[in-house]
Amino acid sequence: xxxxxxxxxxxxxxxxxxxxxxxxxxxxxxxxxxxxxxxxxxxxxxxxxxxxxxxxxxxxxxxxxxxxxxxxxxxxxxxxxxxxxxxxxxxxxxxxxxxxxxxxxxxxxxxxxxxx
Numbered sequence: 735x736x737x738x739x740x741x742x743x744x745x746x747x748x749x750x751x752x753x754x755x756x757x758x759x760x761x762x763x764x765x766x767x768x769x770x771x772x773x774x775x776x777x778x779x780x781x782x783x784x785x786x787x788x789x790x791x792x793x794x795x796x797x798x799x800x801x802x803x804x805x806x807x808x809x810x811x812x813x814x815x816x817x818x819x820x821x822x823x824x825x826x827x828x829x830x831x832x833x834x835x836x837x838x839x840x841x842x843x844x845x846x847x848x849x850x
Contacts, residue, residue: 761843762828766791769821769845771802773811787811789826789842800828802842823848 770790775783787802802808811819827844 760830764793764826764828765823766793766826767823768792769824769826771807771811771819771821772799772817773814773819774816785812785816789845791826798840800840800842802845803829803831804842804844807845821845821847 768791772788772790773785774788775785776788777784787808788799789802790797790799792798825846825848826842827846829841829843830838831841832838
């Protein structure tokens with residue numbers, strides 16, 4: 735199990751020295767057929783009550799759980815209670831954030847829902 739968690743951590747981060755090399759772009763537009771939003775306070779157990787929105791999806795046979803920085807999505811879902819919310823088909827802009835503790839982490843910078 736620990737190996738699976740470590741592998742998942744590697745998928746959502748990049749080394750800043752190689753982030754722009756080997757065809758690794760800092761922005762990607764992808765399509766997902768389902769996006770699950772999780773609203774919660776990840777540091778609550780440690781006294782940090784700041785709530786965040788995380789997007790979970792499957793892309794290219796890999797599962798991802800990335801923080802959402804799209805201001806419209808953050809504003810709309812942080813008004814709701816903690817919990818899980820399902821969105822259907824979406825386009826996501828995946829971005830590499832600024833270096834943090836030696837790595838650049840992937841983020842969902844924009845969520846574009848398909849009109850219903």
